[in-house]
Amino acid sequence: xxxxxxxxxxxxxxxxxxxxxxxxxxxxxxxxxxxxxxxxxxxxxxxxxxxxxxxxxxxxxxxxxxxxxxxxxxxxxxxxxxxxxxxxxxxxxxxxxxxxxxxxxxxxxxxxxxxxxxxxxxxxxxxxxxxxxxxxxxxxxxxxxxxxxxxxxxxxxxxxx
Amino acid sequence: xxxxxxxxxxxxxxxxxxxxxxxxxxxxxxxxxxxxxxxxxxxxxxxxxxxxxxxxxxxxxxxxxxxxxxxxxxxxxxxxxxxxxxxxxxxxxxxxxxxxxxxxxxxxxxxxxxxxxxxxxxxxxxxxxxxxxxxxxxxxxxxxxxxxxxxxxxxxxxxxxxxxxxxxxxxxxxxxxxxxxxxxxxxxxxxxxxxxxxxxxxxxxxxxxxxxxxxxxxxxxxxxxxxxxxxxxxxxxxxxxxxxxxxxxxxxxxxxxxxxxxxxxxxxxxxxxxxxxxxxxxxxxxxxxxxxxxxxxxxxxxxxxxxxxxxxxxxxxxxxxxxxxxxxxxxxxxxxxxxxxxxxxxxxxxxxxxxxxxxxxxxxxxxxxxxxxxxxxxxxxxxxxxxxxxxxxxxxxxxxxxxxxxxxxxxxxxxxxxxxxxxxxxxxxxxxxxxxxxxxxxxxxxxxxxxxxxxxxxxxxxxxxxxxxxxxxxxxxxxxxxxxxxxxxxxxxxxxxxxxxxxxxxxxxxxxxxxxxxxxxxxxxxxxxxxxxxxxxxxxxxxxxxxxxxxxxxxxxxxxxxxxxxxxxxxxxxxxxxxxxxxxxxxxxxxxxxxxxxxxxxxxxxxxxxxxxxxxxxxxxxxxxxxxxxxxxxxxxxxxxxxxxxxxxxxxxxxxxxxxxxxxxxxxx
Numbered sequence: 008x009x010x011x012x013x014x015x016x017x018x019x020x021x022x023x024x025x026x027x028x029x030x031x032x033x034x035x036x037x038x039x040x041x042x043x044x045x046x047x048x049x050x051x052x053x054x055x056x057x058x059x060x061x062x063x064x065x066x067x068x069x070x071x072x073x074x075x076x077x078x079x080x081x082x083x084x085x086x087x088x089x090x091x092x093x094x095x096x097x098x099x100x101x102x103x104x105x106x107x108x109x110x111x112x113x114x115x116x117x118x119x120x121x122x123x124x125x126x127x128x129x130x131x132x133x134x135x136x137x138x139x140x141x142x143x144x145x146x147x148x149x150x151x152x153x154x155x156x157x158x159x160x161x162x163x164x165x166x167x168x
Numbered sequence: 169x170x171x172x173x174x175x176x177x178x179x180x181x182x183x184x185x186x187x188x189x190x191x192x193x194x195x196x197x198x199x200x201x202x203x204x205x206x207x208x209x210x211x212x213x214x215x216x217x218x219x220x221x222x223x224x225x226x227x228x229x230x231x232x233x234x235x236x237x238x239x240x241x242x243x244x245x246x247x248x249x250x251x252x253x254x255x256x257x258x259x260x261x262x263x264x265x266x267x268x269x270x271x272x273x274x275x276x277x278x279x280x281x282x283x284x285x286x287x288x289x290x291x292x293x294x295x296x297x298x299x300x301x302x303x304x305x306x307x308x309x310x311x312x313x314x315x316x317x318x319x320x321x322x323x324x325x326x327x328x329x330x331x332x333x334x335x336x337x338x339x340x341x342x343x344x345x346x347x348x349x350x351x352x353x354x355x356x357x358x359x360x361x362x363x364x365x366x367x368x369x370x371x372x373x374x375x376x377x378x379x380x381x382x383x384x385x386x387x388x389x390x391x392x393x394x395x396x397x398x399x400x401x402x403x404x405x406x407x408x409x410x411x412x413x414x415x416x417x418x419x420x421x422x423x424x425x426x427x428x429x430x431x432x433x434x435x436x437x438x439x440x441x442x443x444x445x446x447x448x449x450x451x452x453x454x455x456x457x458x459x460x461x462x463x464x465x466x467x468x469x470x471x472x473x474x475x476x477x478x479x480x481x482x483x484x485x486x487x488x489x490x491x492x493x494x495x496x497x498x499x500x501x502x503x504x505x506x507x508x509x510x511x512x513x514x515x516x517x518x519x520x521x522x523x524x525x526x527x528x529x530x531x532x533x534x535x536x537x538x539x540x541x542x543x544x545x546x547x548x549x550x551x552x553x554x555x556x557x558x559x560x561x562x563x564x565x566x567x568x569x570x571x572x573x574x575x576x577x578x579x580x581x582x583x584x585x586x587x588x589x590x591x592x593x594x595x596x597x598x599x600x601x602x603x604x605x606x607x608x609x610x611x612x613x614x615x616x617x618x619x620x621x622x623x624x625x626x627x628x629x630x631x632x633x634x635x636x637x638x639x640x641x642x643x644x645x646x647x648x649x650x651x652x653x654x655x656x657x658x659x660x661x662x663x664x665x666x667x668x669x670x671x672x673x674x675x676x677x678x679x680x681x682x683x684x685x686x687x688x689x690x691x692x693x694x695x696x697x698x699x700x701x702x703x704x705x706x707x708x709x710x711x712x713x714x715x716x717x718x719x720x721x722x723x724x725x726x727x728x729x730x731x732x733x734x735x736x737x738x739x740x741x742x743x744x745x746x747x748x749x750x751x752x753x754x755x756x757x758x759x760x761x762x763x764x765x766x767x768x769x770x771x772x773x774x775x776x777x778x779x780x781x782x783x784x785x786x787x788x789x790x791x792x793x794x795x796x797x798x799x800x801x802x803x804x805x806x807x808x809x810x811x812x813x814x815x816x817x818x819x820x821x822x823x824x825x826x827x828x829x830x831x832x833x834x835x836x837x
Binding site for chain 1: 493
């Protein structure tokens with residue numbers, strides 16, 4: 008980490024309940040509009056269903072539901088960010104995602120303890136872009152800590168194979 | 169033949185000449201006659217004029233005569249009545265004269281009888297004288313003896329006579345006293361009665377005075393009331409005067425106010441005319457505004473439709489904007505994915521990343537523009553919605569306005585009618601106020617004259633009040649005087665009653681006096697009778713003495729004296745006889761004269777009757793004269809007219825004569 012302090016990474020900015028989050032673009036496979044979600048039976052409530060994109064079936068998680076925020080109707084701004092973790096694709100449904108920015112590594116601060124205790128491992132850092140506070144979203148942790156999602160991912164894998 | 173003819177011609181010529189000569193002569197005669205006729209006619213005219221003037225004078229004198237004869241007639245009637253009265257008095261005189269004559273006859277016969285008796289007395293006396301001569305001698309002695317007795321008796325007789333005379337005088341005086349007492353009694357009665365009358369009149373006067381007193385009191389009271397009422401009238405007239413002056417001032421104010429009302433009504437008339445014009449203009453304006461309102465309504469409807477259309481279009485636009493928005497979002501998404509791909513590509517994808525960035529920027533700008541458009545269109549749609557609402561409201565309002573303006577048009581029409589009526593009324597008011605102004609100036613004049621009259625009345629009532637106060641004072645004085653008069657009348661009544669009592673006493677005293685006097689008179693008569701009997705006794709005593717003388721020859725001397733006395737008696741008797749003869753003669757002459765007077769009076773009566781008849785005849789004649797005078801004056805008038813006609817005829821005759829004369833002159837020439 009020390010060696011790469013000046014290293015610059017590209018992030019996709021998305022917002023969820025008026026809070027802007029940044030996700031590293033290397034994890035993002037693609038971004039899509041939320042269209043034609045197929046609900047999945049016996050799935051947890053935060054799982055909206057699956058979508059079919061570019062010949063692949065992608066499970067989609069409602070991040071609001073996942074993070075305990077109230078649900079919101081999908082609209083024109085609603086985006087599905089397809090992330091790829093361990094060669095697995097997961098769709099994260101967010102309120103908005105329309106910015107692509109570069110953030111230097113030294114500009115990212117550690118997350119305050121107060122927030123960590125609450126949000127846990129889902130956040131990897133904190134930065135100010137312009138005057139906007141931006142939370143760095145930890146994709147890996149978010150995916151790992153979700154057992155049920157794991158379960159889903161397993162199922163997906165089964166089907167995918 | 170020719171000679172004969174010639175001679176005939178000569179004869180004829182001669183004849184002609186002769187005839188001419190005779191014709192000339194005749195003409196000359198005719199001229200003379202005409203001249204004479206002319207002169208005669210002229211003289212006739214003159215005499216006619218004279219006659220006419222005389223006739224007129226005659227007519228005038230006839231009229232005068234008629235009036236005089238009428239006056240004569242009336243005076244002759246008066247004379248007749250006077251003569252009748254004269255005749256009546258003459259008849260009375262005649263009757264009286266006859267009575268006188270009869271009484272004179274009676275007197276004459278009485279005188280003759282007395283004369284005869286005197287003559288017989290004379291003869292008896294002569295016989296008595298002769299017998300007395302015889303007695304005388306015997307009587308002389310007795311006479312001498314009786315002489316003393318006789319003297320005494322004579323003295324007695326004289327004294328008796330004196331007594332008798334005195335008694336008679338006394339009787340006369342008593343009689344006069346009695347008469348006076350009678351007079352006194354009657355006077356006292358008269359006085360009593362007049363005093364009674366006076367007392368009654370005094371009582372009447374007293375009663376009337378009391379009435380007067382009460383009347384005066386009433387008058388006084390009524391005068392005081394009158395004074396009070398006059399005072400109140402004066403006060404009222406003062407008040408009226410003030411009121412009249414107030415009325416005058418207020419009527420003047422009224423006049424000025426009426427004049428101002430006249431001005432105001434004229435102004436109101438002008439204002440009414442203006443109002444009529446304005447109302448008519450308002451009506452036309454309202455009609456125009458109604459027309460304009462319907463246009464506005466149409467315009468609002470049109471605009472509403474346009475706005476609706478615009479709203480629809482804006483919705484379409486918003487759909488388009490959504491599409492654009494979607495496109496920009498997708499563009500953004502694509503650019504993001506491109507950026508992701510470019511980042512994955514590493515350095516090779518850096519240029520692509522820049523392009524993707526620019527595309528994303530464009531997409532952002534487009535999104536921003538579309539969001540701006542969207543907000544604009546939203547606000548536009550809101551505005552359009554509001555415009556639709558407000559235009560609907562406008563339609564509703566314009567319909568309301570239309571209705572209201574129709575109502576206001578109706579109202580204006582009504583106002584116009586009202587304004588016209590008001591104008592008519594105002595004209596009438598103006599006329600009436602002008603008449604009122606004229607009338608009020610008359611009222612002012614009359615009120616002013618009333619005020620002056622009232623002032624005069626006030627002045628007069630003040631004077632009346634003063635006068636009535638003095639009248640009241642005078643009436644109070646009158647009241648006092650009347651009371652005093654009443655008291656005095658009461659006192660007078662008392663005095664009159666006392667006087668009546670006194671007069672009654674006087675009357676009673678007079679009656680008593682009269683009674684006493686009558687008794688005295690009776691006593692005196694008895695005394696007179698007694699003295700008469702005394703005198704008779706004396707005479708019988710004298711006779712007895714004479715018989716004594718006769719019986720006593722010794723008293724012849726005394727009888728001689730008696731003879732002498734008797735001779736004296738005889739002498740006086742013969743003188744008496746002569747006197748009676750003379751009386752008889754004179755009475756005879758009186759009788760004759762009275763007879764003559766009677767005759768003369770009868771003649772007078774006759775002549776009076778004759779005069780009466782003559783005057784009656786005269787009056788008849790005068791009447792007839794008057795009538796004939798009237799007829800004469802009528803006839804004279806007729807004559808006058810006839811004379812005028814004759815005059816005219818003679819004038820024409822004179823003219824004709826002159827003409828004839830001219831003709832004759834012509835003929836002559």
